[in-house]
Amino acid sequence: MTTKTLVYIEINDNKTEIVSKEIVSHVSKHFSDTEICAVVVGSEQAIQACFDEINSLGADKIFIVQNELLAKYNVCVYSKVVAQLINNIQPDVFLMGATSYGRELAPRIASNLDIGLTADCTDLQLDTEGLLLATRPTYGGKMMATIISKTKPNFATVRKGAFKFKQPDVKQPEICYYDADFSGIENILNKTEVLASEIKAQPDDWTSAEVIIAGGLGLKSKENFELIYKLAELLGAKPAASRAAVELGWASQSIQVGQTGCCVSPKLYIAFGISGALQHMSGLSNAEKIIAVNIDKSAPIMNAADVAIPADAPDVINSLISKLSN
Protein backbone atom coordinates (compact mmCIF):
# COMPACT_ATOMS: atom_id res chain seq x y z
CA MET A 1 0.00 0.00 0.00
CA THR A 2 1.57 3.26 -0.98
CA THR A 3 -0.90 5.71 0.54
CA LYS A 4 -3.13 5.88 3.58
CA THR A 5 -6.63 7.36 3.45
CA LEU A 6 -8.42 8.21 6.69
CA VAL A 7 -12.21 8.59 6.71
CA TYR A 8 -14.02 10.19 9.64
CA ILE A 9 -17.09 8.13 10.50
CA GLU A 10 -19.78 10.39 11.95
CA ILE A 11 -22.24 8.79 14.33
CA ASN A 12 -25.49 10.37 15.52
CA ASP A 13 -28.26 8.80 17.57
CA ASN A 14 -26.63 5.36 17.40
CA LYS A 15 -26.43 5.41 13.62
CA THR A 16 -23.55 6.02 11.25
CA GLU A 17 -24.16 8.90 8.86
CA ILE A 18 -24.84 7.70 5.34
CA VAL A 19 -22.30 10.15 3.87
CA SER A 20 -19.48 8.51 5.87
CA LYS A 21 -20.43 5.16 4.35
CA GLU A 22 -20.66 6.69 0.89
CA ILE A 23 -17.12 8.04 1.24
CA VAL A 24 -15.71 4.64 2.22
CA SER A 25 -17.46 3.06 -0.78
CA HIS A 26 -16.07 5.68 -3.14
CA VAL A 27 -12.54 5.34 -1.79
CA SER A 28 -12.67 1.52 -2.06
CA LYS A 29 -13.78 1.74 -5.65
CA HIS A 30 -11.77 4.67 -7.01
CA PHE A 31 -8.55 5.08 -4.99
CA SER A 32 -6.09 2.49 -6.10
CA ASP A 33 -3.39 1.22 -3.82
CA THR A 34 -4.48 2.92 -0.63
CA GLU A 35 -4.95 1.62 2.89
CA ILE A 36 -8.45 2.61 4.05
CA CYS A 37 -8.53 3.69 7.66
CA ALA A 38 -11.64 4.84 9.48
CA VAL A 39 -11.85 6.84 12.69
CA VAL A 40 -14.85 7.02 14.99
CA VAL A 41 -15.11 9.32 17.99
CA GLY A 42 -17.62 9.21 20.87
CA SER A 43 -18.61 7.57 24.14
CA GLU A 44 -18.13 3.83 24.53
CA GLN A 45 -21.88 3.28 24.47
CA ALA A 46 -22.40 5.29 21.26
CA ILE A 47 -19.57 3.51 19.47
CA GLN A 48 -20.72 0.09 20.62
CA ALA A 49 -24.17 0.76 19.22
CA CYS A 50 -22.71 1.31 15.74
CA PHE A 51 -19.83 -1.07 15.97
CA ASP A 52 -21.10 -3.82 13.68
CA GLU A 53 -22.08 -1.35 11.04
CA ILE A 54 -18.69 0.38 11.09
CA ASN A 55 -16.93 -2.96 11.15
CA SER A 56 -18.58 -3.98 7.89
CA LEU A 57 -18.00 -0.78 5.88
CA GLY A 58 -14.96 -2.08 4.04
CA ALA A 59 -12.17 -0.33 5.94
CA ASP A 60 -8.81 -2.03 6.46
CA LYS A 61 -8.28 -0.49 9.88
CA ILE A 62 -10.57 1.23 12.37
CA PHE A 63 -9.34 3.72 14.93
CA ILE A 64 -11.61 4.11 17.92
CA VAL A 65 -11.34 7.14 20.17
CA GLN A 66 -13.73 6.57 23.04
CA ASN A 67 -14.18 8.44 26.28
CA GLU A 68 -17.08 9.67 28.39
CA LEU A 69 -15.87 13.23 27.77
CA LEU A 70 -16.85 12.65 24.13
CA ALA A 71 -20.43 11.65 24.95
CA LYS A 72 -21.68 15.06 23.83
CA TYR A 73 -20.41 16.46 20.57
CA ASN A 74 -18.30 19.58 21.12
CA VAL A 75 -16.45 21.05 18.17
CA CYS A 76 -13.45 22.23 20.21
CA VAL A 77 -12.97 18.86 21.90
CA TYR A 78 -13.61 16.69 18.85
CA SER A 79 -11.26 18.75 16.68
CA LYS A 80 -8.53 18.42 19.29
CA VAL A 81 -8.67 14.64 19.53
CA VAL A 82 -8.93 14.09 15.77
CA ALA A 83 -5.96 16.43 15.19
CA GLN A 84 -3.98 14.35 17.69
CA LEU A 85 -4.83 11.13 15.89
CA ILE A 86 -3.83 12.61 12.55
CA ASN A 87 -0.50 13.77 13.89
CA ASN A 88 -0.01 10.28 15.18
CA ILE A 89 -0.95 8.16 12.17
CA GLN A 90 -0.04 10.67 9.40
CA PRO A 91 -2.50 9.77 6.65
CA ASP A 92 -2.00 11.07 3.10
CA VAL A 93 -5.66 11.85 2.63
CA PHE A 94 -8.31 12.74 5.22
CA LEU A 95 -12.02 12.80 4.35
CA MET A 96 -15.15 13.77 6.20
CA GLY A 97 -18.84 14.26 5.38
CA ALA A 98 -19.99 17.85 4.83
CA THR A 99 -22.84 17.46 7.35
CA SER A 100 -23.72 20.31 9.68
CA TYR A 101 -21.21 18.90 12.17
CA GLY A 102 -18.60 18.19 9.52
CA ARG A 103 -18.81 21.69 8.14
CA GLU A 104 -17.72 23.20 11.46
CA LEU A 105 -15.45 20.41 12.66
CA ALA A 106 -13.34 20.08 9.50
CA PRO A 107 -12.09 23.70 9.31
CA ARG A 108 -11.29 23.64 13.02
CA ILE A 109 -9.16 20.51 12.53
CA ALA A 110 -7.50 22.00 9.43
CA SER A 111 -6.70 25.23 11.27
CA ASN A 112 -5.33 23.27 14.23
CA LEU A 113 -2.98 21.33 11.92
CA ASP A 114 -2.33 24.31 9.60
CA ILE A 115 -3.37 22.32 6.55
CA GLY A 116 -5.54 23.13 3.53
CA LEU A 117 -9.15 22.02 3.29
CA THR A 118 -11.49 21.72 0.32
CA ALA A 119 -15.12 21.84 1.42
CA ASP A 120 -18.29 20.31 0.00
CA CYS A 121 -16.73 18.23 -2.74
CA THR A 122 -18.84 16.33 -5.23
CA ASP A 123 -16.00 14.34 -6.77
CA LEU A 124 -12.69 12.98 -5.49
CA GLN A 125 -9.90 11.29 -7.37
CA LEU A 126 -6.44 10.18 -6.32
CA ASP A 127 -3.80 10.81 -8.97
CA THR A 128 -0.89 8.45 -9.60
CA GLU A 129 1.33 10.45 -7.22
CA GLY A 130 -1.18 10.03 -4.40
CA LEU A 131 -2.38 13.63 -4.67
CA LEU A 132 -6.06 14.26 -3.98
CA LEU A 133 -8.01 16.00 -6.77
CA ALA A 134 -11.05 17.45 -5.06
CA THR A 135 -13.83 18.90 -7.21
CA ARG A 136 -16.51 21.20 -5.84
CA PRO A 137 -19.15 23.57 -7.16
CA THR A 138 -18.50 27.26 -6.60
CA TYR A 139 -20.16 30.61 -7.37
CA GLY A 140 -23.54 29.23 -6.39
CA GLY A 141 -23.08 26.18 -8.61
CA LYS A 142 -22.29 28.23 -11.69
CA MET A 143 -18.77 26.89 -11.87
CA MET A 144 -16.84 23.76 -10.84
CA ALA A 145 -13.31 23.87 -9.47
CA THR A 146 -10.81 21.08 -8.97
CA ILE A 147 -8.62 21.88 -5.97
CA ILE A 148 -5.30 20.42 -4.86
CA SER A 149 -3.48 20.99 -1.60
CA LYS A 150 0.20 21.46 -0.82
CA THR A 151 -0.14 20.16 2.73
CA LYS A 152 -0.56 16.65 4.12
CA PRO A 153 -2.94 15.12 4.73
CA ASN A 154 -4.89 16.36 1.71
CA PHE A 155 -8.15 17.17 3.41
CA ALA A 156 -11.66 17.41 1.95
CA THR A 157 -15.29 17.25 3.03
CA VAL A 158 -17.86 15.55 0.81
CA ARG A 159 -21.49 16.39 0.06
CA LYS A 160 -24.04 13.83 1.15
CA GLY A 161 -25.32 11.89 -1.83
CA ALA A 162 -22.37 12.78 -4.06
CA PHE A 163 -21.30 9.13 -3.97
CA LYS A 164 -23.20 5.88 -3.79
CA PHE A 165 -22.96 3.51 -0.85
CA LYS A 166 -22.44 -0.11 -1.74
CA GLN A 167 -22.25 -2.80 0.93
CA PRO A 168 -18.77 -4.28 0.44
CA ASP A 169 -17.68 -7.89 0.56
CA VAL A 170 -16.88 -9.16 4.02
CA LYS A 171 -13.50 -8.01 5.24
CA GLN A 172 -12.15 -8.19 8.78
CA PRO A 173 -10.69 -4.81 9.70
CA GLU A 174 -8.00 -4.36 12.30
CA ILE A 175 -9.32 -2.49 15.36
CA CYS A 176 -7.05 0.05 17.09
CA TYR A 177 -8.02 1.88 20.26
CA TYR A 178 -6.39 5.30 20.26
CA ASP A 179 -5.45 6.84 23.56
CA ALA A 180 -6.00 10.56 23.16
CA ASP A 181 -4.68 13.11 25.62
CA PHE A 182 -7.66 14.60 27.45
CA SER A 183 -5.85 17.10 29.66
CA GLY A 184 -7.63 20.45 29.81
CA ILE A 185 -10.71 19.10 28.06
CA GLU A 186 -13.13 19.69 30.96
CA ASN A 187 -12.22 23.34 30.98
CA ILE A 188 -13.11 23.58 27.28
CA LEU A 189 -16.35 21.68 27.78
CA ASN A 190 -17.44 24.19 30.42
CA LYS A 191 -17.37 27.06 27.95
CA THR A 192 -20.41 25.95 26.00
CA GLU A 193 -23.59 24.31 27.16
CA VAL A 194 -26.56 23.09 25.18
CA LEU A 195 -29.57 24.27 27.21
CA ALA A 196 -32.27 22.81 25.01
CA SER A 197 -32.28 20.55 22.01
CA GLU A 198 -35.12 19.31 19.89
CA ILE A 199 -34.79 16.86 17.02
CA LYS A 200 -36.50 17.95 13.84
CA ALA A 201 -38.66 15.46 12.01
CA GLN A 202 -36.31 14.01 9.47
CA PRO A 203 -36.97 11.82 6.49
CA ASP A 204 -34.54 8.87 6.60
CA ASP A 205 -31.66 8.78 4.16
CA TRP A 206 -34.00 9.70 1.32
CA THR A 207 -31.11 10.94 -0.79
CA SER A 208 -30.09 7.39 -1.63
CA ALA A 209 -33.59 6.31 -2.76
CA GLU A 210 -33.86 4.51 -6.11
CA VAL A 211 -36.69 6.68 -7.38
CA ILE A 212 -37.20 10.33 -6.43
CA ILE A 213 -40.26 12.37 -7.34
CA ALA A 214 -39.53 16.10 -7.21
CA GLY A 215 -41.76 19.12 -7.52
CA GLY A 216 -41.15 22.81 -8.25
CA LEU A 217 -42.98 26.07 -8.71
CA GLY A 218 -44.70 24.73 -11.81
CA LEU A 219 -47.06 22.85 -9.50
CA LYS A 220 -48.58 26.25 -8.77
CA SER A 221 -49.95 25.60 -5.25
CA LYS A 222 -49.28 23.88 -1.96
CA GLU A 223 -52.31 21.65 -2.57
CA ASN A 224 -50.83 20.46 -5.84
CA PHE A 225 -47.49 19.92 -4.17
CA GLU A 226 -49.21 17.52 -1.75
CA LEU A 227 -49.76 15.31 -4.80
CA ILE A 228 -46.00 14.80 -4.99
CA TYR A 229 -46.05 13.20 -1.51
CA LYS A 230 -49.02 11.08 -2.44
CA LEU A 231 -47.50 9.87 -5.70
CA ALA A 232 -44.15 9.14 -4.06
CA GLU A 233 -45.87 7.07 -1.42
CA LEU A 234 -47.87 5.06 -3.97
CA LEU A 235 -44.68 4.36 -5.91
CA GLY A 236 -42.54 3.52 -2.90
CA ALA A 237 -40.38 6.48 -3.94
CA LYS A 238 -39.15 9.54 -2.01
CA PRO A 239 -40.38 13.12 -2.49
CA ALA A 240 -38.07 16.10 -3.12
CA ALA A 241 -38.38 19.79 -3.94
CA SER A 242 -36.71 22.73 -5.67
CA ARG A 243 -35.59 25.64 -3.55
CA ALA A 244 -38.36 27.83 -4.90
CA ALA A 245 -40.93 25.33 -3.60
CA VAL A 246 -39.15 25.19 -0.23
CA GLU A 247 -39.10 28.98 0.01
CA LEU A 248 -42.85 29.10 -0.48
CA GLY A 249 -43.26 26.65 2.36
CA TRP A 250 -44.60 23.83 0.17
CA ALA A 251 -41.87 21.48 1.35
CA SER A 252 -39.30 21.22 4.13
CA GLN A 253 -35.74 22.38 3.50
CA SER A 254 -34.54 18.89 4.40
CA ILE A 255 -35.84 17.56 1.07
CA GLN A 256 -34.41 20.33 -1.12
CA VAL A 257 -32.23 19.17 -3.99
CA GLY A 258 -29.33 21.23 -5.30
CA GLN A 259 -26.42 23.44 -4.47
CA THR A 260 -27.80 24.58 -1.12
CA GLY A 261 -29.76 21.39 -0.50
CA CYS A 262 -28.86 17.75 -1.00
CA CYS A 263 -27.12 15.80 -3.73
CA VAL A 264 -29.07 12.74 -4.79
CA SER A 265 -28.09 9.66 -6.75
CA PRO A 266 -31.29 7.81 -7.71
CA LYS A 267 -31.73 5.48 -10.64
CA LEU A 268 -34.62 7.67 -11.71
CA TYR A 269 -35.41 11.31 -10.90
CA ILE A 270 -38.71 12.69 -12.09
CA ALA A 271 -38.95 16.50 -12.02
CA PHE A 272 -42.44 17.98 -12.17
CA GLY A 273 -42.62 21.71 -12.89
CA ILE A 274 -38.94 22.42 -12.20
CA SER A 275 -37.14 24.81 -14.56
CA GLY A 276 -33.72 23.21 -14.16
CA ALA A 277 -31.62 26.09 -12.79
CA LEU A 278 -27.92 25.15 -12.55
CA GLN A 279 -28.16 25.31 -8.75
CA HIS A 280 -30.85 22.66 -8.84
CA MET A 281 -29.10 20.50 -11.45
CA SER A 282 -25.83 20.50 -9.48
CA GLY A 283 -27.53 18.18 -6.99
CA LEU A 284 -28.39 15.77 -9.79
CA SER A 285 -25.10 15.02 -11.46
CA ASN A 286 -25.16 11.47 -10.12
CA ALA A 287 -28.76 10.71 -11.03
CA GLU A 288 -28.80 7.88 -13.57
CA LYS A 289 -31.88 8.97 -15.44
CA ILE A 290 -33.87 12.21 -15.30
CA ILE A 291 -37.39 12.63 -16.66
CA ALA A 292 -38.71 16.20 -16.77
CA VAL A 293 -42.36 17.15 -17.07
CA ASN A 294 -42.63 20.85 -17.85
CA ILE A 295 -45.22 22.84 -19.75
CA ASP A 296 -42.55 25.03 -21.32
CA LYS A 297 -40.50 23.29 -24.00
CA SER A 298 -37.81 25.94 -23.74
CA ALA A 299 -37.20 25.50 -19.98
CA PRO A 300 -33.50 24.65 -19.34
CA ILE A 301 -34.37 21.25 -17.88
CA MET A 302 -35.86 20.22 -21.22
CA ASN A 303 -32.28 20.08 -22.56
CA ALA A 304 -30.69 18.78 -19.39
CA ALA A 305 -32.88 15.74 -18.70
CA ASP A 306 -32.71 12.34 -20.41
CA VAL A 307 -36.37 12.48 -21.24
CA ALA A 308 -38.35 15.70 -21.66
CA ILE A 309 -42.12 15.59 -21.64
CA PRO A 310 -43.87 18.86 -22.47
CA ALA A 311 -47.07 18.56 -20.44
CA ASP A 312 -49.05 19.96 -17.53
CA ALA A 313 -47.51 18.55 -14.35
CA PRO A 314 -50.62 18.37 -12.12
CA ASP A 315 -52.52 16.61 -14.93
CA VAL A 316 -49.83 13.97 -15.34
CA ILE A 317 -49.51 13.44 -11.59
CA ASN A 318 -53.27 13.07 -11.17
CA SER A 319 -53.37 10.55 -13.97
CA LEU A 320 -50.52 8.57 -12.37
CA ILE A 321 -52.24 8.63 -9.00
CA SER A 322 -55.53 7.40 -10.39
CA LYS A 323 -53.81 4.57 -12.27
CA LEU A 324 -51.90 3.51 -9.19
CA SER A 325 -54.91 3.76 -6.90
CA ASN A 326 -56.83 1.30 -9.07
Add this chain to the structure above:
Amino acid sequence: MTFKIAVFIKQVPDTDDIRWTEHNTIQREGLESVINPYDIGAIQLAKNVKFLLDDCEITAVSMGPVQTKDALREALAMGCDNAYLLCDKKFAGSDTLATAYVLSKFIKSHLNDFNLIICGYQAVDGDTAQTPSSLAQKLDIPQITGVTALKEITNDYSIWFKSSSTLNQQIKICHPALISTTINNTEILPDINGYIKAQAADIKILCAQDLQTEADKTGFAGSPTQVKKAFRPVIERSTKIIEENNVTKIADYILAAIQECKEQDDN
Protein backbone atom coordinates in the same frame (compact mmCIF):
# COMPACT_ATOMS: atom_id res chain seq x y z
CA MET B 1 -16.27 47.97 30.60
CA THR B 2 -17.16 48.42 26.95
CA PHE B 3 -18.41 45.21 25.36
CA LYS B 4 -16.43 44.82 22.15
CA ILE B 5 -17.75 43.07 19.08
CA ALA B 6 -15.85 42.41 15.87
CA VAL B 7 -18.00 41.69 12.83
CA PHE B 8 -16.14 40.15 9.91
CA ILE B 9 -17.57 41.05 6.55
CA LYS B 10 -16.58 40.03 3.06
CA GLN B 11 -17.26 41.79 -0.20
CA VAL B 12 -18.48 39.31 -2.79
CA PRO B 13 -19.46 39.48 -6.45
CA ASP B 14 -23.19 39.54 -6.95
CA THR B 15 -23.71 35.90 -7.99
CA ASP B 16 -26.95 36.71 -9.77
CA ASP B 17 -24.96 38.89 -12.10
CA ILE B 18 -22.28 36.44 -13.28
CA ARG B 19 -21.10 36.63 -16.86
CA TRP B 20 -18.60 34.41 -18.61
CA THR B 21 -15.48 35.14 -20.60
CA GLU B 22 -14.76 33.14 -23.74
CA HIS B 23 -12.38 31.00 -21.67
CA ASN B 24 -15.15 29.90 -19.32
CA THR B 25 -13.83 31.95 -16.46
CA ILE B 26 -15.84 34.52 -14.58
CA GLN B 27 -15.79 37.99 -16.06
CA ARG B 28 -14.66 40.06 -13.11
CA GLU B 29 -14.62 43.52 -14.66
CA GLY B 30 -17.85 45.36 -14.23
CA LEU B 31 -19.10 42.73 -11.79
CA GLU B 32 -21.20 44.36 -9.09
CA SER B 33 -19.90 43.81 -5.58
CA VAL B 34 -22.08 43.54 -2.53
CA ILE B 35 -21.65 42.74 1.15
CA ASN B 36 -22.01 38.99 1.56
CA PRO B 37 -25.70 38.60 2.54
CA TYR B 38 -24.88 36.48 5.60
CA ASP B 39 -22.57 39.24 6.83
CA ILE B 40 -25.45 41.69 6.77
CA GLY B 41 -27.14 39.16 9.07
CA ALA B 42 -24.02 39.31 11.27
CA ILE B 43 -24.24 43.12 11.46
CA GLN B 44 -27.91 42.81 12.38
CA LEU B 45 -27.07 40.46 15.27
CA ALA B 46 -24.32 42.80 16.46
CA LYS B 47 -26.86 45.60 16.54
CA ASN B 48 -29.23 43.40 18.54
CA VAL B 49 -26.47 42.85 21.09
CA LYS B 50 -25.73 46.56 21.23
CA PHE B 51 -29.39 47.27 21.82
CA LEU B 52 -29.36 44.99 24.87
CA LEU B 53 -26.08 46.12 26.43
CA ASP B 54 -25.48 49.64 27.66
CA ASP B 55 -21.94 50.06 26.61
CA CYS B 56 -21.10 48.25 23.41
CA GLU B 57 -18.92 48.98 20.40
CA ILE B 58 -19.11 47.28 17.00
CA THR B 59 -16.03 47.08 14.82
CA ALA B 60 -16.46 45.98 11.21
CA VAL B 61 -13.42 44.28 9.69
CA SER B 62 -12.75 43.07 6.18
CA MET B 63 -9.76 41.71 4.34
CA GLY B 64 -9.74 42.57 0.68
CA PRO B 65 -8.58 44.97 -2.04
CA VAL B 66 -8.95 48.77 -1.66
CA GLN B 67 -12.46 48.74 -3.17
CA THR B 68 -13.61 46.84 -0.07
CA LYS B 69 -13.72 50.27 1.59
CA ASP B 70 -17.17 50.66 -0.01
CA ALA B 71 -18.47 47.63 1.86
CA LEU B 72 -17.02 48.92 5.13
CA ARG B 73 -18.55 52.34 4.59
CA GLU B 74 -21.88 50.63 4.07
CA ALA B 75 -21.32 48.69 7.31
CA LEU B 76 -20.73 51.97 9.11
CA ALA B 77 -23.92 53.39 7.65
CA MET B 78 -25.75 50.32 8.94
CA GLY B 79 -24.62 51.10 12.47
CA CYS B 80 -21.09 49.77 13.03
CA ASP B 81 -18.92 52.14 15.06
CA ASN B 82 -15.44 51.52 13.62
CA ALA B 83 -14.08 49.97 10.47
CA TYR B 84 -10.78 48.38 9.54
CA LEU B 85 -9.64 47.24 6.12
CA LEU B 86 -6.88 44.62 6.07
CA CYS B 87 -5.26 45.30 2.75
CA ASP B 88 -1.88 44.30 1.39
CA LYS B 89 -0.58 42.81 -1.84
CA LYS B 90 0.82 40.05 0.34
CA PHE B 91 -2.74 39.01 1.27
CA ALA B 92 -3.92 38.55 -2.31
CA GLY B 93 -4.84 34.99 -3.18
CA SER B 94 -5.35 33.87 0.42
CA ASP B 95 -7.41 30.71 0.86
CA THR B 96 -9.54 30.25 3.98
CA LEU B 97 -6.63 29.09 6.14
CA ALA B 98 -4.51 32.12 5.21
CA THR B 99 -7.55 34.42 5.57
CA ALA B 100 -8.30 33.11 9.05
CA TYR B 101 -4.64 33.64 9.93
CA VAL B 102 -4.73 37.31 8.83
CA LEU B 103 -8.02 37.91 10.66
CA SER B 104 -6.61 36.31 13.82
CA LYS B 105 -3.53 38.54 13.62
CA PHE B 106 -5.80 41.58 13.39
CA ILE B 107 -7.61 40.52 16.55
CA LYS B 108 -4.36 39.86 18.41
CA SER B 109 -2.78 43.16 17.39
CA HIS B 110 -5.75 45.56 17.48
CA LEU B 111 -8.70 44.10 19.36
CA ASN B 112 -7.30 41.58 21.78
CA ASP B 113 -9.82 42.64 24.44
CA PHE B 114 -12.83 41.66 22.26
CA ASN B 115 -15.79 39.87 23.83
CA LEU B 116 -17.56 38.51 20.78
CA ILE B 117 -16.77 37.87 17.13
CA ILE B 118 -19.68 37.58 14.72
CA CYS B 119 -19.28 36.14 11.20
CA GLY B 120 -21.64 35.15 8.42
CA TYR B 121 -22.30 31.42 8.09
CA GLN B 122 -20.71 31.35 4.66
CA ALA B 123 -19.69 33.61 1.80
CA VAL B 124 -21.83 33.18 -1.28
CA ASP B 125 -18.87 33.36 -3.69
CA GLY B 126 -17.10 30.28 -2.40
CA ASP B 127 -19.74 28.76 -0.13
CA THR B 128 -16.99 27.25 1.99
CA ALA B 129 -18.16 28.24 5.49
CA GLN B 130 -14.63 27.54 6.71
CA THR B 131 -13.30 30.89 7.81
CA PRO B 132 -15.22 31.25 11.10
CA SER B 133 -14.23 27.82 12.51
CA SER B 134 -10.70 28.25 11.30
CA LEU B 135 -10.50 31.67 13.00
CA ALA B 136 -12.00 30.41 16.27
CA GLN B 137 -9.32 27.71 16.38
CA LYS B 138 -6.53 30.22 15.74
CA LEU B 139 -7.81 32.31 18.68
CA ASP B 140 -8.48 29.22 20.79
CA ILE B 141 -12.02 30.31 21.66
CA PRO B 142 -15.35 28.42 21.71
CA GLN B 143 -17.76 28.83 18.83
CA ILE B 144 -21.34 28.30 17.73
CA THR B 145 -21.97 27.77 14.04
CA GLY B 146 -25.15 28.93 12.40
CA VAL B 147 -27.14 30.81 15.05
CA THR B 148 -30.51 32.22 14.05
CA ALA B 149 -31.26 34.59 16.93
CA LEU B 150 -30.05 35.97 20.25
CA LYS B 151 -31.91 34.92 23.39
CA GLU B 152 -29.96 36.52 26.21
CA ILE B 153 -26.67 38.30 26.73
CA THR B 154 -24.50 39.61 29.55
CA ASN B 155 -20.87 40.71 29.43
CA ASP B 156 -19.77 37.20 30.40
CA TYR B 157 -21.97 34.89 28.37
CA SER B 158 -24.70 34.76 25.77
CA ILE B 159 -27.46 32.32 24.78
CA TRP B 160 -28.32 31.72 21.13
CA PHE B 161 -30.89 29.87 19.09
CA LYS B 162 -29.41 27.57 16.50
CA SER B 163 -31.18 25.60 13.83
CA SER B 164 -29.47 22.95 11.72
CA SER B 165 -31.05 20.48 9.32
CA THR B 166 -31.56 18.02 12.17
CA LEU B 167 -31.83 20.02 15.41
CA ASN B 168 -33.25 23.14 17.02
CA GLN B 169 -31.06 24.16 19.93
CA GLN B 170 -30.42 26.81 22.55
CA ILE B 171 -26.75 27.11 23.35
CA LYS B 172 -25.00 29.09 26.05
CA ILE B 173 -21.45 30.23 25.41
CA CYS B 174 -18.87 31.99 27.58
CA HIS B 175 -17.11 35.04 26.18
CA PRO B 176 -14.78 35.62 24.47
CA ALA B 177 -16.40 33.54 21.76
CA LEU B 178 -17.15 33.38 18.06
CA ILE B 179 -20.53 32.84 16.49
CA SER B 180 -21.59 32.62 12.86
CA THR B 181 -25.11 33.24 11.66
CA THR B 182 -27.34 31.77 8.97
CA ILE B 183 -29.49 34.89 8.90
CA ASN B 184 -29.14 36.33 5.42
CA ASN B 185 -30.59 38.73 2.87
CA THR B 186 -31.73 41.02 5.65
CA GLU B 187 -31.43 44.48 4.28
CA ILE B 188 -30.63 46.94 7.00
CA LEU B 189 -31.51 50.37 5.73
CA PRO B 190 -28.89 52.90 6.71
CA ASP B 191 -30.53 55.74 8.61
CA ILE B 192 -29.69 59.34 7.75
CA ASN B 193 -27.45 59.76 10.77
CA GLY B 194 -25.62 56.54 10.05
CA TYR B 195 -25.16 57.63 6.50
CA ILE B 196 -23.73 61.03 7.41
CA LYS B 197 -21.47 59.48 10.03
CA ALA B 198 -20.26 56.91 7.52
CA GLN B 199 -19.30 59.53 4.94
CA ALA B 200 -17.15 61.33 7.47
CA ALA B 201 -15.78 58.25 9.22
CA ASP B 202 -12.26 57.20 8.87
CA ILE B 203 -11.71 53.66 7.63
CA LYS B 204 -8.40 52.52 8.97
CA ILE B 205 -6.26 50.54 6.55
CA LEU B 206 -3.83 48.03 7.98
CA CYS B 207 -1.09 46.26 6.03
CA ALA B 208 0.99 43.15 6.66
CA GLN B 209 3.49 45.12 8.70
CA ASP B 210 0.79 46.58 10.95
CA LEU B 211 -0.52 43.10 11.64
CA GLN B 212 2.91 41.50 11.91
CA THR B 213 1.90 38.63 9.67
CA GLU B 214 4.54 36.18 8.51
CA ALA B 215 4.99 36.29 4.73
CA ASP B 216 4.83 32.52 4.27
CA LYS B 217 1.44 32.33 5.97
CA THR B 218 -0.51 34.78 3.79
CA GLY B 219 -1.52 35.16 0.17
CA PHE B 220 -0.70 32.61 -2.52
CA ALA B 221 2.46 31.56 -0.69
CA GLY B 222 0.60 30.85 2.52
CA SER B 223 -2.37 29.08 0.95
CA PRO B 224 -2.15 25.31 0.84
CA THR B 225 -5.10 24.90 -1.50
CA GLN B 226 -4.88 25.85 -5.15
CA VAL B 227 -7.32 25.71 -7.99
CA LYS B 228 -5.93 23.21 -10.46
CA LYS B 229 -8.68 23.71 -12.95
CA ALA B 230 -12.04 25.47 -13.21
CA PHE B 231 -14.80 24.57 -15.59
CA ARG B 232 -18.47 25.13 -16.18
CA PRO B 233 -20.64 22.24 -15.12
CA VAL B 234 -21.43 20.31 -18.27
CA ILE B 235 -24.65 18.59 -18.75
CA GLU B 236 -23.81 15.42 -20.56
CA ARG B 237 -27.26 14.01 -21.11
CA SER B 238 -28.73 13.83 -24.57
CA THR B 239 -32.38 14.56 -24.32
CA LYS B 240 -35.18 12.62 -25.89
CA ILE B 241 -38.39 14.61 -26.25
CA ILE B 242 -41.70 12.82 -25.91
CA GLU B 243 -44.40 14.69 -27.82
CA GLU B 244 -47.67 13.33 -26.56
CA ASN B 245 -50.94 15.08 -25.88
CA ASN B 246 -52.70 12.20 -24.19
CA VAL B 247 -52.03 12.42 -20.45
CA THR B 248 -52.88 8.76 -19.86
CA LYS B 249 -50.22 7.72 -22.35
CA ILE B 250 -47.70 9.96 -20.63
CA ALA B 251 -48.55 8.34 -17.31
CA ASP B 252 -48.08 4.89 -18.90
CA TYR B 253 -44.71 5.94 -20.24
CA ILE B 254 -43.58 7.11 -16.79
CA LEU B 255 -44.84 3.94 -15.08
CA ALA B 256 -42.94 1.87 -17.62
CA ALA B 257 -39.77 3.83 -16.91
CA ILE B 258 -40.19 3.20 -13.18
CA GLN B 259 -40.83 -0.49 -13.83
CA GLU B 260 -37.70 -0.69 -15.95
CA CYS B 261 -35.62 0.85 -13.17
CA LYS B 262 -37.00 -1.65 -10.65
CA GLU B 263 -36.24 -4.59 -12.95
CA GLN B 264 -32.64 -3.45 -13.34
CA ASP B 265 -32.47 -3.75 -9.62
CA ASP B 266 -33.56 -7.38 -9.62
CA ASN B 267 -30.74 -8.35 -11.94
